[in-house]
Amino acid sequence: MTMASRQRVLVIDDEKINLKVISDILREDVDVILAINGEQGVRKAVELQPDLILLDVLMPNMDGYETMTHLCHDVRTSAIPVIFITALNDSSHEERALLMGACDYIQKPLYTNIVQARVRLHLQLTKQRKMLEELAHIDPLTSLANRRKYEDVISSEWQSAIEHQECLSLLVIDIDNFKHYNDCYGHATGDKVLKQVASVLASQVNPGEGLVARYGGEEFTMLLPRFSQHEATKVAHQCMSEIEHLNLCYHHGGQTGQVTVSVGGATCYPQSSHLLSEFFDRADNKLVQAKNTGKNKILWDVSDKLDVPVK
Template structure:
């Protein structure tokens, strides 16, 4: 059974909210806001699948709300349908130019609003499916590098508002070139798939992301995760890969396939480029390799260090 879409209804008249909710609640989850400011805060919290937005509201009107929604990377892809009693063509054109996908005229016709919402929800689901394919690694089914960068950007920005910790894990399959030379590329692909599956099982929370960074290198984004927790996950990944007991005659670290792991944790703050976490974790991965591989290295980075890390990376 498919998940019910979440509709955010924004209107300063409670009677309009009740009418729209009655028309849509059988098929969708409904949340509502009675002002533009409340709508933006709620939208960032629940990430709705569609927003029904009144044009004429006191304070911040619907046009201003739509403009801010489309300027927010987190919300830009959410379709907005304006609800308005305005019948002027100029008003409709203005809304469409700001990024709205449709208009519903007041007084509301339940049949029409249901049909239009259904059509736009279906189109959004199709776009989401295509977007998911674009950020999925074909070999492993994990997120690809683009998905990793998107998640890192999103989480670093979100956590900066509450100055929470973000941890990143980078790991590399040890002596993978020698593995391919010894066993062939088909076996190499199979090894990557097995390591990816192990990584996916070790990173369990819904907010966490496991991704294939490129080649034999993988990464994990761990929001709201302390350094101690991230190190425990990293050691678990290392142990799980070793327990696969994939023979590796070309390795000097162990007779089986192993991984080297780097962990970086820092408190998020405005102005720190998310790339800093990748650079910091990659430096720790380098240390793990330098100390014999099949090893985990990591540390906590201060805010000033993260800013310097980005300056060096740039």
């Protein structure tokens, strides 16, 4: 298993000997993060986002149940599975832990094979859950983010832009003459065009700089946080140029042409009084105008004064 693919387990226990024992049991399979109390454990869970948490019940100041409450009530940690580890053998404690949302409960003394087996099981379940979550946000044809993922991300970036007074740019992109191309060569070939266009669009955005999504049909969105209108327009021109260079021409039934794209764009500095839906509409309306006035062009919304930050 490579370091990049190793999962991470956070162990929260006030006894150093317990931390060492559990670390020795697990370290060959996972990266182990240690915390000596509940407060430190919550901080590390938020910061490091482990795949699984092993939590001792009996700890001073903040015991395991209180720590679990903090983890459950924070959206950043509420989905991380927790296994309670304790010397308490009263079934009522196990019941309480499970009712609080723990995924498992291991009693001391610890047996290496049991701990390893249960940790592996819950890590595998975590990996499967994350894979399903990722698949639910991926367009199966193009492998881009789908509309659901786009809406989640733009909502988050919108709030971040409001908080930090940063600009946000959005491109809405539509493939020109796609129906003619489909009519000429069939939907299977049309699907290949969608994949080619998607690949070009995805190549224009570095990981972590923005999001490219298939919005529906032959329409795509490109979200560019902290890109000015000038910077986003340069990206749009590059997209148009590279798609044109694909040279996807069609000749059939009197119809002759080439697959290009039209782009509608908008840039703003969001404020709490602005509506996210209106921001999309601004870019989408410009796309419609581009399609209706010759295609293969970029039109940018400059309809209001949101292109400068409000002091």
